[in-house]
Amino acid sequence: MYLLKRFANIRVAYIHSVDICSVFQIGDAKKITPKTNVLAVQRDYEKFNTKEGSFRSYQLFRESIPQPSFDEQFSSAYSNNSPNIYVDHVKILGISSSSIVNFGSAEEICAEARIKHIRQLSKNVDGDEKQR
Amino acid sequence: MNFTVINNGLHVGMVRIIGVSSSSVFLIGDADKISLSSIFDTPPESLIIGPFVPLSLD
Numbered sequence: 001m002y003l004l005k006r007f008a009n010i011r012v013a014y015i016h017s018v019d020i021c022s023v024f025q026i027g028d029a030k031k032i033t034p035k036t037n038v039l040a041v042q043r044d045y046e047k048f049n050t051k052e053g054s055f056r057s058y059q060l061f062r063e064s065i066p067q068p069s070f071d072e073q074f075s076s077a078y079s080n081n082s083p084n085i086y087v088d089h090v091k092i093l094g095i096s097s098s099s100i101v102n103f104g105s106a107e108e109i110c111a112e113a114r115i116k117h118i119r120q121l122s123k124n125v126d127g128d129e130k131q132r
Numbered sequence: 133m134n135f136t137v138i139n140n141g142l143h144v145g146m147v148r149i150i151g152v153s154s155s156s157v158f159l160i161g162d163a164d165k166i167s168l169s170s171i172f173d174t175p176p177e178s179l180i181i182g183p184f185v186p187l188s189l190d
Contacts, residue, residue: 006139008161022152034155041187053187058173065169074133082141087160089146098155098170106163111155117174121181 004080005105012089013103019096029106034098037061038115044122058116065112 005028018024021036039053055061095101098113152158154170 005162010160028161036155039187043184045184047184049186052189054189057188057190060171060173063171065171067167067169070165070167074135076135076137078137078139080139082139084141085160086143087147088144090149090160091147092149092158093151095152095158097153099152099157101152101158102163103160105161106159106166108165109157109159109163110165110167111157111169113155113170113172115154115170115172116178117172118178118180118187120184121179122184123182 004078006080006082007084008087008103008105009084010087010090010103013092014090015092015095015101017094017096019094021097022095022099023101024095025100025102025106026104028104029102029109031108031110032100032102032106033108033110033112034100035112036098036114038097038113040115040117042117042119044120060116061114 013026015024020038021034023032023034025032037055039055039058041053090103092101097115098111100109100111102109149158154172155168157166157168159166
């Protein structure tokens with residue numbers, strides 16, 4: 001598949017934060033492949049051990065994700081009547097977890113994010129002293 | 133399958149986005165291949181109510 005790439009003309013861009021394995025790309029890219037593993041632990045009280053948790057112990061970090069095949073045969077025709085894309089103003093609050101903001105063209109983008117959420121609450125919810 | 137794309141002139145005034153997250157793409161331009169995958173897991177057993185137990189190391 002061959003696609004004649006267009007020019008991206010952006011006048012103003014404002015991005016507040018670029019987080020966890022994300023890409024803000026100005027210009028053309030050949031291949032962008034960010035991959036993230038996240039263990040998101042929310043606790044009722046502040047307690048953090050520097051040595052705890054392991055990606056291996058959760059199945060979602062080990063299993064393989066089925067990918068689409070790109071070698072499917074089909075006939076395609078592209079006609080770019082205008083070689084330009086104009087955007088006056090872009091405002092983004094945040095990009096996170098293997099995300100991509102790309103001004104320009106890309107040949108291949110292949111992103112992957114695996115997020116495991118765990119919430120730990122203390123037993124006494126009625127305002128008694130929390131168990132530690 | 134026949135697939136025809138005609139790109140005429142494009143002028144966008146303003147784009148406002150709160151968040152792009154969990155392997156998503158915001159692209160101004162053209163791309164050949166895009167493949168995005170994301171697994172998000174919050175099963176019932178991930179809600180632990182009780183005494184504090186550190187997460188296992190293996």
